[in-house]
Amino acid sequence: MTNDFAKHPVDETSTDSLVASGLRYGLVDTSDRDSFEAWLQADYRGFHGPTASKEQVDSQFTGVTYRRTVGVWDDSLVTPDVPVATTSSWTEQLTVPGDRTIEAWAISSVTVSPTHRRRGIARSLIEGELRSAAAMGLPMAILTVSESTIYGRFGFGPAVFAADLSIDTQRAQFRSTQRRGKLQPVSSTEFVEEAPTVFERIRTSTPGQIKIWPLRWDQISGKAPGDDDYTKKTRIVRYDDDGGTPRGFVVYRVAGDELDFTNHKLTVDYLLAENPEAYEALWRYVLEVDLVREVKAGLRSVDEPLLWQLSDRRAITATPVDHLWLRILDVPAALTARRYSGPSRIGFDISDALEFAQGRFVLETDETGNAHVSKVEDFPADIAAVALSINELSSLYLGGVTVNSLVAAHRVQELTEGAGDIIDRAFRSAMTPWLSVWF
Template identity: 40%
Template structure:
């Protein structure tokens, strides 16, 4: 069965709406192997991934059985036992930086078959997840998205961004000062047990990270059936600090250049650093490889210090930058009071939310030690407010985008996504929200 921690009650509103369309909305019994396999195959087919082999299905059943897996079935269809829509969800901590985190509801594998579009299925799935999470007292919902045009309608906003880099290494020197400690070439499989431990420490440093499950790590290290064919190409290195403690690692592969043996392409599959020294040392290791003309790395932080580590910053190209983690606030006081703040101030946030979860006027009061209190505004709606208070009117999707501090307040103001209720309020909110590091999520879920 689905892990009891994630087994929230099925949303009755969504069930009734889909029943009116002649569709059955139900939670999957993951102990039913055949049903679970059909659900997995349907979800991956809907996202245009290759079908699972029997071994891959076994891995996924073991590794993903903890999720709350929901399906929609059309029992009048030619294949009544295979769902026409899916969604998976689970409780997960979301890092907020400064060694803080908050509980969130992770949502994944959302798909509706092309045969069943325009019947309200996606709305029922998403709103059902939000109602279930809110009823369970979970303050934030989160997801990574394949299409950026879909989820704003349910109050999600892009909160963490990522960048893809390409570095031309010919003649490039790493100019950053050498750090204490040592990089070791290691067998990738031997590094696998350490990876979650190092990643947990790394995640404490930045907002936006979520812990990965065992299946993710097995796939990253080419130990799962779906990625086993990559094992011969996968290489690994580990950084130990001066005391011998592992503080970072990198997984990478090298593709031969068809014409020039001195100009291969090195792809960073995953680089994880729990300290600044680990980050610098691992990038030095990657960029100092012989017979490599290009290094490429995807899903990296937008404030990666790469251009400042090397002799020629122009050799570091940002080839893509995009939103990655989307957040949806369900409980404003809990969500906002969980993180630390960069300045002391008082900001009245007047939030609109078509689904009602975050609707209201909320007084955010931050202190010099970074903590905050959030209370419902006691006055009449849009009533008198102390002139010393900054005032911001915004939708819940903008609130989600701002939560981790990675979205510029001024950009949202200029775009009309938030409105100042008093002059200078946007600048004051920006000063309060400013993070030490840009929020970042290093994986998909």
């Protein structure tokens, strides 16, 4: 992964607004362990985590310092070296419809110390990140969120949704009885050696997925320091096809019930399957583990085939949640990066309070699903057109949201009758967007 972006200077407009509040804004010297540790402790504090241990600092120092690590400091404090606000950002490969990827500015670790909240620091940071990303020529920014109320004001819209599943194992019977391949327990070391290869084979066909960095694989597997309970309880099972090639993994933990030994709960922390056989075998495995009544799984797709594989689909309670938020910065670059389902001509009249994407744009797609985008003063008379803000276009972008529901919610205005149907046909993704990690 190239890290030229990591040294990109912080935004001048945000520097000025923070200086006016008596604060200093800048890049953290990530080659210096002490500076990085001060930043990391502020990040952990911001998310109500414990003070990071030496082992955690070591693993993060190796694992995330390739990123552009930003802090805000208040030099009037007793501990001026510990930032009062943090962000961490990097260029990420986001999969878009049509088995393609786009470079996106991934923003993480957005924290402001509770002592300095609600005085505009996060606004300076986020707007600074967006201006920096645009200055680097990146067509969009992405993030996963702690709350869904924060980022709309900066032009982000929810674009990938996730489902938290709770499954009653006593009702969960598979329709099919076919069993293929081989399951076996593997160690966390075997998992981190093999799972990324399996994941890479599916990543670019699933809109919404990003590259998963090595430290995240370590964290999923329980190898990373920091959560001893997770590390001790984590079990991993691998699925090999009939030819002996690994095609999937499930990472899970089981917790008991002190009064009723038959009432264990199994939590699926990650389930990765390259093909339908691996998928069914791994789900069948976790649903058939003895002494388990309930299986929980977070961050699953909102379109899990499992619902169709069980004879009683109400064995599953699925709670949807917004997961990936996306913010288009460069409309032509973003819209031409993905493929569409066929020929169309669509006009977008886009409002953007931060002005990155403001204007009227015409999207023309051909039979192969490739697109051409032009900025226009006025729409041609015969075009299907809508007016919307950049938030809604960003939500629509990956094809997991229907424009007609945004029209019904008065979030998108049809400028020509039936424009919503035309956009929905063109934008729909054959594969429901899914992102399997937090960042």
